[in-house]
Amino acid sequence: xxxxxxxxxxxxxxxxxxxxxxxxxxxxxxxxxxxxxxxxxxxxxxxxxxxxxxxxxxxxxxxxxxxxxxxxxxxxxxxxxxxxxxxxxxxxxxxxxxxxxxxxxxxxxxxxxxxxxxxxxxxxxxxxxxxxxxxxxxxxxxxxxxxxxxxxxxxxxxxxxxxxxxxxxxxxxxxxxxxxxxxxxxxxxxxxxxxxxxxxxxxxxxxxxxxxx
Amino acid sequence: xxxxxxxxxxxxxxxxxxxxxxxxxxxxxxxxxxxxxxxxxxxxxxxxxxxxxxxxxxxxxxxxxxxxxxxxxxxxxxxxxxxxxxxxxxxxxxxxxxxxxxxxxxxxxxxxxxxxxxxxxxxxxxxxxxxxxxxxxxxxxxxxxxxxxxxxxxxxxxxxxxxxxxxxxxxxxxxxxxxxxxxxxxxxxxxxxxxxxxxxxxxxxxxxxxxxxxxxxxxxxxxxxxxxxxxxxxxxxxxxxxxxxxxxxxxxxxxxxxxxxxxxxxxxxxxxxxxxxxxxxxxxxxxxxxxxxxxxxxxxxxxxxxxxxxxxxxxxxxxxxxxxxxxxxxxxxxxxxxxxxxxxxxxxxxxxxxxxxxxxxxxxxxxxxxxxxxxxxxxxxxxxxxxxxxxxxxxxxxxxxxxxxxxxxxxxxxxxxxxxxxxxxxxxxxxxxxxxxxxxxxxxxxxxxxxxxxxxxxxxxxxxxxxxxxxxxxxxxxxxxxxxxxxxxxxxxxxxxxxxxxxxxxxxxxxxxxxxxxxxx
Numbered sequence: 001x002x003x004x005x006x007x008x009x010x011x012x013x014x015x016x017x018x019x020x021x022x023x024x025x026x027x028x029x030x031x032x033x034x035x036x037x038x039x040x041x042x043x044x045x046x047x048x049x050x051x052x053x054x055x056x057x058x059x060x061x062x063x064x065x066x067x068x069x070x071x072x073x074x075x076x077x078x079x080x081x082x083x084x085x086x087x088x089x090x091x092x093x094x095x096x097x098x099x100x101x102x103x104x105x106x107x108x109x110x111x112x113x114x115x116x117x118x119x120x121x122x123x124x125x126x127x128x129x130x131x132x133x134x135x136x137x138x139x140x141x142x143x144x145x146x147x148x149x150x151x152x153x154x155x156x157x158x159x160x161x162x163x164x165x166x167x168x169x170x171x172x173x174x175x176x177x178x179x180x181x182x183x184x185x186x187x188x189x190x191x192x193x194x195x196x197x198x199x200x201x202x203x204x205x206x207x208x209x210x211x212x213x
Numbered sequence: 214x215x216x217x218x219x220x221x222x223x224x225x226x227x228x229x230x231x232x233x234x235x236x237x238x239x240x241x242x243x244x245x246x247x248x249x250x251x252x253x254x255x256x257x258x259x260x261x262x263x264x265x266x267x268x269x270x271x272x273x274x275x276x277x278x279x280x281x282x283x284x285x286x287x288x289x290x291x292x293x294x295x296x297x298x299x300x301x302x303x304x305x306x307x308x309x310x311x312x313x314x315x316x317x318x319x320x321x322x323x324x325x326x327x328x329x330x331x332x333x334x335x336x337x338x339x340x341x342x343x344x345x346x347x348x349x350x351x352x353x354x355x356x357x358x359x360x361x362x363x364x365x366x367x368x369x370x371x372x373x374x375x376x377x378x379x380x381x382x383x384x385x386x387x388x389x390x391x392x393x394x395x396x397x398x399x400x401x402x403x404x405x406x407x408x409x410x411x412x413x414x415x416x417x418x419x420x421x422x423x424x425x426x427x428x429x430x431x432x433x434x435x436x437x438x439x440x441x442x443x444x445x446x447x448x449x450x451x452x453x454x455x456x457x458x459x460x461x462x463x464x465x466x467x468x469x470x471x472x473x474x475x476x477x478x479x480x481x482x483x484x485x486x487x488x489x490x491x492x493x494x495x496x497x498x499x500x501x502x503x504x505x506x507x508x509x510x511x512x513x514x515x516x517x518x519x520x521x522x523x524x525x526x527x528x529x530x531x532x533x534x535x536x537x538x539x540x541x542x543x544x545x546x547x548x549x550x551x552x553x554x555x556x557x558x559x560x561x562x563x564x565x566x567x568x569x570x571x572x573x574x575x576x577x578x579x580x581x582x583x584x585x586x587x588x589x590x591x592x593x594x595x596x597x598x599x600x601x602x603x604x605x606x607x608x609x610x611x612x613x614x615x616x617x618x619x620x621x622x623x624x625x626x627x628x629x630x631x632x633x634x635x636x637x638x639x640x641x642x643x644x645x646x647x648x649x650x651x652x653x654x655x656x657x658x659x660x661x662x663x664x665x666x667x668x669x670x671x672x673x674x675x676x677x678x679x680x681x682x683x684x685x686x687x688x689x690x691x692x693x694x695x696x697x698x699x700x701x702x703x704x705x706x707x708x709x710x711x712x713x714x715x716x717x718x719x720x721x722x723x724x725x726x727x728x729x730x731x732x733x734x
Contacts, residue, residue: 004588020418023264030268055579082276082290086625090278123580130577153573157583161569162268170590172565173531175265177418180408181532184372189527196527196591 003169007206008194010167010174012213017179018192027164027175035069039076039092040099047099048072050115051152054122056160065166070159071095081154087143088150095155098147101138102129108136126152171196215437219471223247226460226473228446228488231300232714233698234479235425235433236343240722242436246729249439249471251462253484254296256442257303257426263418267566270415273297273304277623279483280613284629285662287514293667294481298442299426301481302711304414306535307395307422308559308599309349310708311340313358313544319704325553325633326604326704330675330684331717337361339716344393347423347715348401351393357541366398369407374530375538375560377594381652382540389540392559395423395711396534409533411562429715441471447621449476449492449501449694457501457693463619475734477686477695479718482512482667485700486610487624489671502671502688502696507681509610511672512628513705514664516600518638519561520645521571521593522654529591535562536597543644544707552636554601555707558645561595568593575660594654596645599665601707602634610670628664666710671700685724686717693734697721 013019014027037045045068052067073079075092088094105125106114114122128134129152132145139147160166167174171194173181183190192212197205217223224246227234238250255272257263264270275294281287295301314333319326341362344351351364368391371379375391382389396407396417407421420427430440441464448461450470459472478485486509490500500508536559544555563571569587572578578586608629612622630638642659649657674680677689682701688694697718699710706713728734 018265020265022262023266026264026266026269055583057581057584079271080276080278082274082294083279083281083286083288083626085286086280086282126579130579149574153579154570157569157573157579158268158566161565161587162266166587167565169584170565170587172590173529176408176410176412177263177265178408180410180419182409184370184409184533186373186376186526186528188373189529193529194591 004196005168005171005194005209006197006202007209008168008171008212010164010172013174013192016192016213018177019175020177023175023177030162031164033066033069033073035066037069037072039072044096044099046115047103047113050122051102051126052156054119054126055152055156062165065160065163067156067159070162071155074155085146085150087141087146089142091151094142094147094151097138097140097142098151101134101136101144104136104138105134214434214439216439217247217249219469222459222472222474223249224473225475225477226471227251227477227479228460229300229479229481229484229698230298230430230440231295231425231479231481231698232302232711233718234477235299235302235429236715236718237477237479237697237722238438239429239433239436240719241725242433242438244722244726247437248433249441249473250433251441251444251446251460252298252300253445254298254442256298256440257416259416259418259420259426263416265410265412265418267415267564273416277617278615279623280615280625281628282625283608283627287626287628287664289483289626293665294483297426298430298440299424302424303426304416305424305711306414306709308536308709309344309347309393309395309712310541310557311358311361312336312706312708312713313555316704316706323553327672327674329703330673335720336716339719340712342719343712343715347395347428348397349393349395350398352391355393356388356390357545364393369394369396369398369534369537371537372530372533372562373526373528374562374594377524377528377652377654378538378540378560378596378648381648384651385648387540387542389538392536392539394534397421397423407534411531411533411535412564413534415564445619446488447491447619449488451492451494451496451501451691455496455691457691475693475695477697479696479698481698482670482700483610483624483626485696485698486670487612490612491621502681502690502694504690505678505681507672509670510606510608511604511669512608512610512626512667513602513604513669513702514628515666515705515707516556516602516630516634516638517597517663517665518600518642519595519597519660519663520642520649520657521595521660522649522657523589523592524594524654525592527591528594530562530594531564533562536560541708543641550640552633552640553603554633554637556598556600556637556641557707558596558598558641561597565590571660575662576658596648598641598645599707599709600637600641601705603631604669604704605631666699668699668702668705668710671696672703673701674703685728686721695721
């Protein structure tokens with residue numbers, strides 16, 4: 001897959017007027033987040049990691065965003081969203097039950113754990129979860145479709161796009177305080193924003209993006 | 214800041230410091246009353262404490278547990294619930310619109326909902342006061358409604374995301390306008406103009422945003438009000454004569470009591486009815502101010518559906534306030550509709566987490582499909598409505614059995630759209646699809662499951678049998694109990710509610726001064 005923003009690294013702006021002190025502290029802490037689970041058990045962690053790898057798959061060519069660890073951090077600190085569909089148990093309980101139920105479904109269908117089956121099989125199971133078609137006893141009263149949208153998608157996607165590496169992929173300008181932006185119209189890029197490469201422009205755009213800061 | 218004793222009654226204990234409570238605290242203090250205003254959230258210093266980071270700024274939201282049910286369970290938290298001094302105005306999108314005059318008499322003039330006990334001409338004067346107080350930036354002439362004075366500050370430059378709306382509307386021959394916004398387009402005091410950093414809905418770190426935190430609250434403190442932050446009010450006490458005597462609040466791990474001659478509840482449309490219901494006593498077994506049985510009922514949101522699309526140009530919609538252009542065409546146009554009520558729609562600029570959440574939860578994308586689609590982020594644009602829902606008594610806030618970290622029963626929030634609400638949404642999606650196509654958008658899709666804002670639950674009216682408070686926001690049942698926030702709205706209109714909440718608060722302060730002068734307080 002071609003990089004649309006070759007050479008762009010939002011972290012190069014860390015020392016620029018686009019990042020205030022509190023932003024530097026917050027992002028530093030996120031980048032230093034422990035990669036080992038404190039909330040999930042070793043068994044749950046294997047399943048969670050496998051799920052995250054399918055929901056937000058990552059290329060082998062760069063250090064991965066620690067999506068599962070970020071979810072673990074949210075659970076360990078019980079950082080709730082401020083609302084809960086009445087059909088769902090509390091956030092932490094929903095994750096535990098959902099991961100267990102997913103493994104049970106895998107056991108029934110494939111005779112093994114979720115992390116052990118192929119990516120194609122994993123995707124098929126996750127699709128069935130999204131469509132509300134899993135109904136093993138381990139789900140209890142929790143609808144699998146709701147677990148998928150409110151927990152699996154919600155938490156893993158939020159974690160992924162909270163990471164500077166994801167901002168690089170989509171050409172987001174990243175933190176902007178106190179310096180904001182000046183050029184607001186169509187097709188106008190401030191020099192401290194990512195340049196997008198059309199096919200054949202990669203080398204020239206990469207030079208531009210190396211200067212972003 | 215002046216500080217008041219807990220045992221000597223203050224004139225007003227105000228619960229909540231957002232658009233309602235913050236504004237009222239300021240105006241009552243300026244009228245010479247002694248005021249203590251409580252907020253469950255922190256008193257942030259944006260310049261030192263606000264990061265440019267969606268995740269971290271969750272600290273501005275009310276993220277305590279609430280249970281949501283009904284046919285369309287609501288999304289709360291970051292979507293519409295603030296927990297900070299300044300309330301939700303600390304993270305609101307700054308859109309500052311007046312109601313259409315007829316909405317104050319929606320039942321008599323337009324045939325739906327309920328009439329307000331307020332006159333639009335009086336509200337027009339208070340709107341002007343609030344626009345001046347916040348130095349709203351807006352166009353010289355606004356295309357809809359009766360004449361209004363010039364906005365105090367010039368309009369902001371419209372970004373590419375807003376120009377998409379403009380291009381689409383112009384192609385279809387519809388009027389549009391730069392959005393009147395509560396963020397500075399010129400210096401004001403120590404604050405410099407908006408620098409278009411685009412993080413408005415997670416808190417402005419430069420103080421260009423004219424939230425209650427930087428406008429009404431400092432004025433309130435200068436006028437002698439005390440703001441007590443990190444103070445969760447859990448109960449209003451009443452005496453044998455049925456009058457309020459003050460509020461119980463939790464601060465620094467201890468339950469305390471502030472004595473007061475009057476109590477104002479201004480916690481927004483979930484926490485306000487929750488507190489009234491939690492204050493039930495032998496004399497008021499169904500909750501305070503609830504003889505009508507309407508406390509918690511008629512919860513209204515605004516529908517917030519969108520049409521999204523891809524453009525060949527770079528849009529980079531993360532730059533600038535998220536909604537720099539709008540049209541109120543369908544708020545003022547009554548023909549060609551198969552529904553009651555109206556809607557405005559605005560240009561959009563979601564930050565990455567929010568956009569990814571929209572793409573996953575609403576669009577159903579995940580895996581490679583999500584990652585690939587997100588790569589088009591800087592070419593994306595969209596239009597989103599602020600749509601009117603009808604008041605329905607079965608949409609309501611009640612108390613659940615589950616308790617929160619303070620040991621208080623959490624709110625259960627029940628919400629279902631009615632057929633009229635759904636027809637409005639279908640109309641809006643059809644219409645916005647045309648606008649997006651006319652603007653040159655492709656790969657369009659529509660988001661059909663989102664809401665914004667919270668209103669109703671403590672209805673204002675002119676009859677104690679069919680409303681909870683009167684036009685002065687005073688409880689019919691307990692004469693020294695007042696409610697001053699979006700809860701009092703009898704109908705919700707098709708514009709963002711904050712300007713109207715602040716206008717009502719200014720009016721309420723003036724009415725309280727007049728009542729005090731005539732010995733009727």
